[in-house]
Amino acid sequence: MKVLKFILLFFFTVGIFYFLSQKIGKTPALGYILNPYEGFLQQSELDRPDVSMPKNFSSQLKGKAEILFDDLMVPHIFAQSDEDLYFLQGYVTAYFRLWQMDMITRAASGRLSEVIGEIALKRDRFMRRIGMVIGAENTIKALSQDTIAQKVMTAYTKGINAYIQTLGYQNFPIEFKLLGYSPEPWTPLKTALLLKYMAWDLSGKSSDKELSDIRYYLGENVVKELFPNYPPIMEPIHPQNPNWKTWKPEIPKIPDNTSLTSNQGITQNFEFTKTEKGLGSNNFVVGGTRTQNGYPILANDPHLRLSFPSIWFQIQLHAPNMNVVGVSLPGAPNVIIGFNEHVAWGVTNVAPDVLDYYKITFKDASRKEYLYNGEYRPITYRIDTFYVRSKGIVLDTLEITHHGPIVDSKGENFHPECPKDHAIRWLAHDPSQELLTFYYLNRAQNLQDYRNALKYYSCPAQNFIFASKNKDIALTSNGKYPLKWKEQGKFTLDGANPQHEWQGFIPFDHNPFTLNPPQDYLASANQFPVDTSYPYYLHWEFASFERGKRIHDRLKNLYNANVDSLRLLQLDNKNLFAEFALPSMLNYLDEQLIQEKKWKYNLERWDYLHEPLAVEPSLFTEWFKRFEQLVWDEFIILQGKDTLQLRYPEPVVTVSLLKKDAENQWFDIKNTALRETAGHLLVLAWNQAIQELQKSFGSLERAVWYQYRGTRIVHLALIPAFSSEVLKHGGGSDIVNALGKTAGPSWRMVVQLEEKKPKGFGIYPAGQSGNPGSRYYDNLLPVWLNGNLKPILFLENSQEPSQNIIAKYSF
Amino acid sequence: MNSVIFLYYLGSTILTLTLGKLLNTPYPITHWLLLFLGVILGLVFRTTRVKAFFYGFITSFIIALIYTLMIYVQSPLMTQKFAKLLGIQPTGLILIIAILQGLLLGLASLTGAWLRKILYP
Numbered sequence: 001m002k003v004l005k006f007i008l009l010f011f012f013t014v015g016i017f018y019f020l021s022q023k024i025g026k027t028p029a030l031g032y033i034l035n036p037y038e039g040f041l042q043q044s045e046l047d048r049p050d051v052s053m054p055k056n057f058s059s060q061l062k063g064k065a066e067i068l069f070d071d072l073m074v075p076h077i078f079a080q081s082d083e084d085l086y087f088l089q090g091y092v093t094a095y096f097r098l099w100q101m102d103m104i105t106r107a108a109s110g111r112l113s114e115v116i117g118e119i120a121l122k123r124d125r126f127m128r129r130i131g132m133v134i135g136a137e138n139t140i141k142a143l144s145q146d147t148i149a150q151k152v153m154t155a156y157t158k159g160i161n162a163y164i165q166t167l168g169y170q171n172f173p174i175e176f177k178l179l180g181y182s183p184e185p186w187t188p189l190k191t192a193l194l195l196k197y198m199a200w201d202l203s204g205k206s207s208d209k210e211l212s213d214i215r216y217y218l219g220e221n222v223v224k225e226l227f228p229n230y231p232p233i234m235e236p237i238h239p240q241n242p243n244w245k246t247w248k249p250e251i252p253k254i255p256d257n258t259s260l261t262s263n264q265g266i267t268q269n270f271e272f273t274k275t276e277k278g279l280g281s282n283n284f285v286v287g288g289t290r291t292q293n294g295y296p297i298l299a300n301d302p303h304l305r306l307s308f309p310s311i312w313f314q315i316q317l318h319a320p321n322m323n324v325v326g327v328s329l330p331g332a333p334n335v336i337i338g339f340n341e342h343v344a345w346g347v348t349n350v351a352p353d354v355l356d357y358y359k360i361t362f363k364d365a366s367r368k369e370y371l372y373n374g375e376y377r378p379i380t381y382r383i384d385t386f387y388v389r390s391k392g393i394v395l396d397t398l399e400i401t402h403h404g405p406i407v408d409s410k411g412e413n414f415h416p417e418c419p420k421d422h423a424i425r426w427l428a429h430d431p432s433q434e435l436l437t438f439y440y441l442n443r444a445q446n447l448q449d450y451r452n453a454l455k456y457y458s459c460p461a462q463n464f465i466f467a468s469k470n471k472d473i474a475l476t477s478n479g480k481y482p483l484k485w486k487e488q489g490k491f492t493l494d495g496a497n498p499q500h501e502w503q504g505f506i507p508f509d510h511n512p513f514t515l516n517p518p519q520d521y522l523a524s525a526n527q528f529p530v531d532t533s534y535p536y537y538l539h540w541e542f543a544s545f546e547r548g549k550r551i552h553d554r555l556k557n558l559y560n561a562n563v564d565s566l567r568l569l570q571l572d573n574k575n576l577f578a579e580f581a582l583p584s585m586l587n588y589l590d591e592q593l594i595q596e597k598k599w600k601y602n603l604e605r606w607d608y609l610h611e612p613l614a615v616e617p618s619l620f621t622e623w624f625k626r627f628e629q630l631v632w633d634e635f636i637i638l639q640g641k642d643t644l645q646l647r648y649p650e651p652v653v654t655v656s657l658l659k660k661d662a663e664n665q666w667f668d669i670k671n672t673a674l675r676e677t678a679g680h681l682l683v684l685a686w687n688q689a690i691q692e693l694q695k696s697f698g699s700l701e702r703a704v705w706y707q708y709r710g711t712r713i714v715h716l717a718l719i720p721a722f723s724s725e726v727l728k729h730g731g732g733s734d735i736v737n738a739l740g741k742t743a744g745p746s747w748r749m750v751v752q753l754e755e756k757k758p759k760g761f762g763i764y765p766a767g768q769s770g771n772p773g774s775r776y777y778d779n780l781l782p783v784w785l786n787g788n789l790k791p792i793l794f795l796e797n798s799q800e801p802s803q804n805i806i807a808k809y810s811f
Numbered sequence: 812m813n814s815v816i817f818l819y820y821l822g823s824t825i826l827t828l829t830l831g832k833l834l835n836t837p838y839p840i841t842h843w844l845l846l847f848l849g850v851i852l853g854l855v856f857r858t859t860r861v862k863a864f865f866y867g868f869i870t871s872f873i874i875a876l877i878y879t880l881m882i883y884v885q886s887p888l889m890t891q892k893f894a895k896l897l898g899i900q901p902t903g904l905i906l907i908i909a910i911l912q913g914l915l916l917g918l919a920s921l922t923g924a925w926l927r928k929i930l931y932p
Contacts, residue, residue, distance in 0.1 A: 002932075006925045013922045017846050017915065021839075031915075032839045034908050036879045037828050039839075040893050041908075044886040168835030174889070182837055721896035773889030 023180040032169075033177055043174045045774040051095055051809060058811045060087065060162060065811045067092060070793045070804040073768040073776040076316040076325075078798040083155040085319040086333045090159025090186075093313055097330035097770040098163070098183055099173035100309045103716055105190040105331060108132050108197035110386070115181045117389040125396050126414040128384045129407045132200065135429045136192035142431035143188070149435055153188040156333040160186035174772060175717050194331040195435070199428040201304070202349045202460035207541065208357045209419040210647040212491045217637050217646065226649040229487065229532075232656045233545045233580070235552050236528040237463060237477060238512045247510060249535050254485040255499040280526030280543045281348035282570065282736060283465040284551055285473045287520035291561045295753040296467035299566040300337055300346025301745040303738045308715045308722055308778065310766035312336075312747045316794065317442065324442040325760065325794045327747050330770075334438035337749060339758050339794075342445040343468045344751040348524045350461035350477050353484070353539040354427035356502075357419055358403045358495030367409075370401055371496040377402065403495055404429055423495055425502065427480060432458035447472045447515070454478045455508055463524035469753045475522040477512040477529035480505050486537045506536050521555045523548070525736070544652055546576040546734040563761055563789075566750045571787045572736035573610045578620050581655040582606070585627070588662055588679040595690045599700060610705055610732045617732065618708035619700070622692055626685035628654060631678075633669055705730070711741055713765060713781070715772070722772040727765075729785050748789060760792035812865075816856050820870040824848060824916065828874070842915075845871065849916045853923020860924045867920030872913030879905045 020031025033039045051067070063080035065088060070076065075092045079085035094101065106112050109132060110124035143149040164183050176183060215223050281302040288294045304311050312327035317335060326338015337346050363369040369376040379399045386394040399406045403423035411420045418424075433456045440453035450466045454476055457464075461479025466472070482489075482502035493500040512529045514522060526543035554569055586604055591597050599619055606616040628648055635646040648654070657664055662678035669676050690700065697703040706728045715722035731737030731744070738744060749762040765784040769776035783790060793804050827848045831841035853863045883890045883905060894904040 002929055006922075006929055009922055009925055013846070013918045016918060017843065020915075021842060030911075031842045034911055035839065035842050036875050036882070036908055036912065037832055037841045040889060041879060041882050044882045044889040046886055167837070169837055169839045170832065170835050719896065721892045771889075772892050773886065775888060777888075 028178045028180055038170045040174055040177060040773075042170045043771050043773040045769070045771055045776075047775060048807060051092070051807075057162070060158070061811055066798045067809045068795070068798060068805050069807040070802070071806050072314070072780070072790060072804075074314045074316065074793065076318070076793065076795050076798070076805075078318045080320065082319055083151060085317055085322075086152050086155035087159035087162070089315065089317060089328070089333055090156040090161075091163045092159075092315070093328065093330050094160040094163040094186070096768055097309055097313055098160075099175040100716060100770050101160070101186075101190070101194070101331040102183060103175070104197060105193045108193040108200075109136070109190075110384070113386055113388045113394075115179050115389060118391050121386060121388055121394065122412070122414070124386055125384075126407070128396065129398055129405055129414070130200070130204070130418075130424055131405050131426065131429050132193065132196050134382075134405070135196045135199070135426070136189055138429060138431040139192040139195065139433075140189055142433050143192070143435060146433060146436060148439060149433060152333050152435065152439060153191060156191065157186050157188055173770065178719070179717070191332050191435075194329060196428055198329070199460045203351065203354050203428060204426070205351065206353075206355045206357065206417045207647075208489060208492045209417055209422075212419075213644070214635075214646050215491060217644075218634065226653055227540070228653070229490075229540045230528070231541075231545065231650065231652055233549070233652055234528050234531070235545060235549045236531045237475065237522075237524040237548070238514045238530050239517055240531060240533055241512075241514070244533055244535055247535055249506075249510065250483075251535065251537070252483060252485045252488070252499075252503040254487075255497065257494075257497075280351075280547070280738065282523070282525045282547060282551060282738070283346040283348050283463065283475075284523035284555060284566065284569070285465050285467045285475070285521065286555065286558060286561050286566070287467075287473045287516065288471045289520045290559050291752075293562075293752065293754065294471075295469060295755070296344075296471060296473050297561055297563060297566055297750065297752050298339075298344045298346060298465060298467040298473075299570060299748075299750045300348070300465065301570050301738075301748045302337070302347065302349075303740075303743055304746040305743045306711075306713045306746060306765055308713055308724070308766055308772070309770035310746065310764045312764050314762065314764075314768060314792070318795070318797070322443045323794075323796070325792055326749070327762070327764070332435070334435065334442050336438055337747060338442075339751045339760055340442065340444070341469075341757055343441075343450060343466060344753060344758060344760075345441055345444075345450065345467075346465050346749065347462040348465075349526055350463055350479060350529060351526060351539070351542060352461050352479070352481050353489045354459060354461070354480075354482060356425045356489040357422035357492045358401070358425060358500065359419075359492055360401060360403075360406060360421050360423050360495045362421075367399065372402070373496070373498045401495065403501070419492060422492060427459040427482065430458065430480075432480075434458060446470055447474060450474065451476070463526075463529070465522060465524065467751070467753050469755060469758070471753075472516060473520070473522055474513070474515045475524060476514075477524070479511070481511065481536065481538055482506075484537045487540060488537065490540050510536065519556070521558070523551045523555060525551055541650075544577070544650060544734055547736050547738065550574060550576050550736050563750045563752050563759070567748070567761070567787070567789055570737065570745065570748050570750075571730075573730040573732075575608045575610055575617065575620075575732065575735050577651060577655075577734055578606075578608045578617075580652070581624065581658075582608070582620060584655065584659050585623070585682055588658070588677075588682050589686060590679060590683055593683045594686045596700060599690070600686075610730050610735055610737075612706035612728050612730045613704045615700060615703050615705070617705040618693060618703040619689060621708070621732075622689040623682075623685055624651065626688045626692075627681055630669065630681040630685055631657075631666055633671070634666070705732075709739070709741060711739055711744065714742075724778065724781065727785060745784075748784070749792075750789060757794060757796065760794060761789035762792050763789045812862075813858070816858060817866055817870065819856065820852055820866045820920075821874070823852065824870050824874055845912070845915050846919045849919020849921075850923035850926070853920040853925070854927045854930075855923075857927075858924065860921055860928065863924030864917040864921040866917075868913040868917030870913075871916035872909050875912035876905070876909035879908050 061084045065079040068076040077088045110127035112120035283300040285298040316325040324340040326335040361371040382398040384396045401423040403425045408420045436456040458480040466474040483504040525547035527548035528542045610617040637644040667678045693703040711727045713724040731739035733740045747764045752759045767776040767779045890901045894901040
């Protein structure tokens, strides 16, 4: 009996230990995570940096090197060779951001299900099916042909792996412990995947299916009327260039038949949602004639998804013939946005149409051959393997055409923009060497170096803004642009017709470029790069006019500028769309029929500023949203029990219609006997908006803008305890201070060029460390919220005295 | 309570945990080291089973409590965030950690003591 009791106790004890070592569902292994000697407590970080260096560290370097940390925990790396420099960049970046690097590259390569299980499988399959890995593999092949790129990638990879080798379970970033997996060795492919993930974020948008659906259900004329190729209001990035008329480009001829009837049927419940509208980035530069010290000042604030850890990692890199500071992408070498002793640069997204869907006509149900140019071509296959946690291996067969892979072969509703049985042609699949652009930009000394660096850049196209201490200012809307006929790719294309293929690329020298313009300032805010006089077709839609116009309006009158002038412009909260729309909307609002009349008077007196504690922005936004829904009731297609929500025209088109003809037939609600006008709809929308705000906030007075918008910075693993509270900050979509619900100014930088050394200022809404247990995890957020910038420490050499340096490591 | 036995428990537990921390393997080992340590301590020392559990519990509880408090005082951020994640106060989390560690070593010691009872009745 005693033995039996012992056996029971033994199994009970071992069972308890075993049970506590298992991850059950979303709950991590409690025995490990709550173990104070190895679990979460080990990520409690003291104030000072404690960068652990392996014993054989110096032997991995070619020469002497130093890393200095300033009081914001920004590393300043001094090395005697490029190899050592990028080795140390890899090491230090991994030290602070390893889990983030791992997670993003897993997301890019469709490997999330390996760590979070079946819930991520469909997402993973989509990422593989759009060809992320194919594109990354092609990029690696292209980079391996360049000795410099290969050297940089190899050194950077070695640095990351040197850090990973130092890790035991105790030092694993907390997210590895919570999710219950270990870091794996880094490879150059992961760096390429990270760049492709950025390319997807910035160039993966496609209107092909949406516009084809509208054409199918509502007709060609509706597309022409409501989705024009150039908007009613626009101030393009580049002024007209007389050279455009002298070029003799070979623009492809528009084929006879471009009107594919490509109704995809009604689909809903997509795995992915579309990206938030109205966001983008700003950059602007003012020339020496407009500044206090006579040298240019450059500013940049890329609006990307805000997250913990931040997408950016600030760093200074110093090697022979190079000294650069700015922000890098964790997982990729070099500085992406920043400055050196001679030049400064920044980027915003161009977003030309570099992704098209081609309808594939199969020979028969076996789907082994597809039609092209009157002949049948064989489909090739790629079998993708997914190691799904707690489930095992799942195989997925990808059908590939010469256009690219067929993303959705079975009507699986991956993404609202992705049609069934269409092959994807995406520029990011092509071999490219973007890494070299940043390698050379980091070393640029003048305009010529900047232009040469840009030749290596392909995708996602960026508006590279530039300033030098030689007082040059320039802007290039740069990338590879497919040579297209007008509207090619506005709708889905015919995969069987060779004329529907891209016919080459626009030559680099013909990319939109402006140098030292007469007005002595330049700016971009994702709007149309050029007007209709530019001879090539880039896309039918870019960002709306508001941010671009507001920046131009303010820069036109800006003289005697200093760093603060540009900082304040980055924080501009004026909503130009409200200024455009509101007077007309209020004009048609019959106050005898509306609730809460006093708010009509408040709106009439509103200064159009999206201040955090104002109620008017919430009311205007909700009111316009409801108005749009009522106007575009025809854009909801019902088929049986299914509903298809077609994409609405741009808000500026809606308001232009209101201004032009308030009794236009679009304002009539289909399902009522009454013939409604815009006035009816505005009253109805107003009352709906009032009721909604009262319901959500208790009273209108409490519906303040920052609460209505509800922006939080969320941890990448969606852990609430590691995320921020709702941000009390102004701005909004399509406003210069473009803080939306999930994205916003991810890095604000202003650089004053000077004869000797530029002065830089920057901030991002997080901190250098990816560790939630570090005070450097979110220490920059309050500064960012207040609209302030921090000086960017830019050392000439490692011996330069600075009170900001708090730690120094020599090797 | 026999203070000699308690000191043995305390000393060997600190040594074992130090060993685990020094090794710092990619796999979390101190959790399992507590099991082996507890069984061995229960086997070696001639006490009742109740006392074996008690010695194991109190030893591991005290060490974990002091260690956790030391970290919390020096750098409270992670404890605060983890407590928020679990929906409890940081002090509650510290207590849970200490009790869990106490229970684990106590249970292991009890198993060891029981085995001793069978091997040396």
